[in-house]
Amino acid sequence: MKYMRYGGEYEIEDRAGLLRRAGRIGRHLLRPALWAFTITLVATVARLLGPVVVGRGIDDGIAAQDKNAITTAAVIYLVLLGVQYASQRVSQYAIARVGEQFLLRLRSRVFSHLTRLDMPFYDNAKTGVLVSRMTADIESITEFVNEGAVLALTNALTTIGVAVAMMVLDMQLALAVFVVIGMVVLISVLFQRTVSTAYARVRESIGRVLASLQEGLTGVRVVQAFTQEGPQSANFGRVNERYFEANMTAARAISWYFPAINFLRTAGIAVVLFIGGTRVISGDLSFGVLVAFLLYLNWFFEPIINLANVYNLFQASLAALAKLFELLDAKPKVVERPDPDRLPDAVAGELALEDVSFGYVEDLVLEDFSLVVPAGQRLAVVGETGAGKSTVAKLLMRFYDPQRGRVTIDGHDLRDLAFTSRARAIALIPQDGFLFDGSLRDNLRYARPGADDQAIWDVCRAMGIDGWVRSLPDGLDTEVRERGSRFSAGERQLVALGRAFLADPAVVVLDEATSNLDPETEVQVEGALRIVLAGRTAVVIAHRLRSAERADRVVMVDAGRVIADGTHDELVATSREYQALVEVWHRGVA
Numbered sequence: 001m002k003y004m005r006y007g008g009e010y011e012i013e014d015r016a017g018l019l020r021r022a023g024r025i026g027r028h029l030l031r032p033a034l035w036a037f038t039i040t041l042v043a044t045v046a047r048l049l050g051p052v053v054v055g056r057g058i059d060d061g062i063a064a065q066d067k068n069a070i071t072t073a074a075v076i077y078l079v080l081l082g083v084q085y086a087s088q089r090v091s092q093y094a095i096a097r098v099g100e101q102f103l104l105r106l107r108s109r110v111f112s113h114l115t116r117l118d119m120p121f122y123d124n125a126k127t128g129v130l131v132s133r134m135t136a137d138i139e140s141i142t143e144f145v146n147e148g149a150v151l152a153l154t155n156a157l158t159t160i161g162v163a164v165a166m167m168v169l170d171m172q173l174a175l176a177v178f179v180v181i182g183m184v185v186l187i188s189v190l191f192q193r194t195v196s197t198a199y200a201r202v203r204e205s206i207g208r209v210l211a212s213l214q215e216g217l218t219g220v221r222v223v224q225a226f227t228q229e230g231p232q233s234a235n236f237g238r239v240n241e242r243y244f245e246a247n248m249t250a251a252r253a254i255s256w257y258f259p260a261i262n263f264l265r266t267a268g269i270a271v272v273l274f275i276g277g278t279r280v281i282s283g284d285l286s287f288g289v290l291v292a293f294l295l296y297l298n299w300f301f302e303p304i305i306n307l308a309n310v311y312n313l314f315q316a317s318l319a320a321l322a323k324l325f326e327l328l329d330a331k332p333k334v335v336e337r338p339d340p341d342r343l344p345d346a347v348a349g350e351l352a353l354e355d356v357s358f359g360y361v362e363d364l365v366l367e368d369f370s371l372v373v374p375a376g377q378r379l380a381v382v383g384e385t386g387a388g389k390s391t392v393a394k395l396l397m398r399f400y401d402p403q404r405g406r407v408t409i410d411g412h413d414l415r416d417l418a419f420t421s422r423a424r425a426i427a428l429i430p431q432d433g434f435l436f437d438g439s440l441r442d443n444l445r446y447a448r449p450g451a452d453d454q455a456i457w458d459v460c461r462a463m464g465i466d467g468w469v470r471s472l473p474d475g476l477d478t479e480v481r482e483r484g485s486r487f488s489a490g491e492r493q494l495v496a497l498g499r500a501f502l503a504d505p506a507v508v509v510l511d512e513a514t515s516n517l518d519p520e521t522e523v524q525v526e527g528a529l530r531i532v533l534a535g536r537t538a539v540v541i542a543h544r545l546r547s548a549e550r551a552d553r554v555v556m557v558d559a560g561r562v563i564a565d566g567t568h569d570e571l572v573a574t575s576r577e578y579q580a581l582v583e584v585w586h587r588g589v590a
């Protein structure tokens with residue numbers, strides 16, 4: 001007998017609503033689902049007819065001494081067996097297919113929704129939780145779909161079918177059986193409750209045991225250095241003990257349940273044999289019907305036990321579904337306007353923040369912040385950590401919308417622009433060049449998927465990285481692997497720059513794009529940067545002297561306000577705060 005290690009407390013508020021919503025996601029599966037149901041019904045009926053045929057064989061054949069009747073019964077039985085075999089195979093497959101297709105759609109719904117959610121959402125979400133939605137929760141639904149759905153449907157149909165068949169055959173005997181079955185249902189429900197809370201505790205304590213084990217092992221040097229082996233073991237011992245207790249609760253429940261079920265099974269047979277046998281002797285019941293009953297009786301127990309098992313699986317997957325729906329209900333705040341404006345092909349690239357006030361949560365990070373960057377200017381934004389420099393960059397990318405004021409490009413409010421239009425006009429180069437799994441070519445043309453090799457090589461030559469690309473084992477076909485782990489930080493940054501260059505945006509925003517690099521690589525990246533930035537508006541968030549010196553203009557930000565604005569030389573001459581910052585930079589470089 002198999003029992004599933006699932007269970008625990010699941011608070012499911014609106015079960016009907018959940019199921020309706022799941023139904024809407026699987027609406028396209030109505031036809032295959034009906035087919036799966038029908039064929040499962042056929043399989044069940046074929047199976048249920050077996051005992052009836054056996055009973056008739058006994059009554060019409062053996063009792064009546066009619067060989068033909070026996071042959072007929074045997075042939076019909078064989079045919080039923082064939083039908084059962086064939087339909088069961090089709091049914092298993094059909095149910096699995098419906099379930100898998102439902103999961104297929106659910107997974108892609110959740111994933112595509114996740115890619116559309118905005119930065120405010122990701123600021124508040126824990127990546128671990130999101131990953132567990134896509135793995136553990138989906139897995140729990142998958143488990144129900146793979147094992148539970150087939151079990152649930154076939155067993156529910158069998159239980160109903162057996163009950164109906166018994167009532168049709170003989171009402172009085174059926175009622176006697178139902179009393180026994182009632183007890184089976186009762187103790188199965190009790191058992192499932194006990195065992196599911198026990199398993200929930202087992203799972204929880206497995207987590208604790210593992211955590212304690214890991215802590216003890218990874219910290220083994222510290223443990224030994226302070227001779228804390230004793231307390232550490234005692235600590236593990238407590239957790240270990242709880243794990244033991246939880247498992248024993250489950251074991252106790254299992255140790256009374258299965259014997260009890262077996263007892264009831266035998267008792268059921270005894271009851272039927274006694275009542276039925278007495279009535280056969282008094283001529284009130286045929287012998288064949290009695291045999292059919294005894295055969296059915298066996299089929300009554302298994303499905304009920306299975307159903308009780310599947311119920312936990314069902315609960316767990318409903319809970320997972322509820323969590324996934326919650327995720328699907330998260331609405332992005334940064335959204336595209338219906339019928340948005342589009343920028344012309346030739347974008348000048350004048351940027352402006354007009355009286356912008358913005359805060360991630362309640363406190364404002366930028367207050368009445370105004371800044372105009374003329375087209376083609378290279379602007380350096382400097383300031384202490386936490387001043388709000390990256391926040392300006394994120395607003396320029398429209399990762400967030402300001403609470404007050406507007407952010408514009410060529411006079412268009414970013415909120416009025418189509419996402420694609422904005423993305424074509426403004427490129428962000430973050431601190432760490434992010435590479436995707438795939439070839440170098442795919443990574444370079446990420447923002448312009450149609451670009452041919454000619455265009456890619458042109459860009460590489462212009463940036464002076466064609467020699468490097470050629471030196472790679474497979475040139476443009478070189479596989480980047482996870483996050484570009486085979487490239488250095490500088491090389492990744494060069495690829496990110498090449499990507500932006502190829503996309504040919506009017507505006508480039510760099511957030512400390514060279515701060516991760518060693519001086520030598522930085523020179524190379526700086527060289528490429530000069531080429532990429534030529535003729536474009538650039539907002540460079542700088543935290544090195546050289547980046548500020550190279551800019552046409554420097555803006556110093558402090559506590560969300562512009563406190564100095566001018567060329568590097570002007571600021572050195574006029575701004576005390578800037579002098580202090582330059583002083584810090586000098587010391588850092590020296």
Ligand SMILES: Nc1ncnc2c1ncn2[C@@H]1O[C@H](COP(=O)(O)OP(=O)(O)OP(=O)(O)O)[C@@H](O)[C@H]1O
Pocket residue numbers: 123360361365383384385386387388389390391392
């Ligand atoms: N996602 C966020 N949620 C809440 N507060 C944030 C978030 N990002 C930044 N902040 C806060 O906003 C303020 C400005 O942060 P910002 O990242 O713009 O600073 P910065 O000037 O780029 O600093 P650094 O030089 O360290 O990168 C800080 O007080 C920071 O704590």
Ligand SMILES: [Mg+2]
Pocket residue numbers: 389390391511
């Ligand atoms: Mg920053």
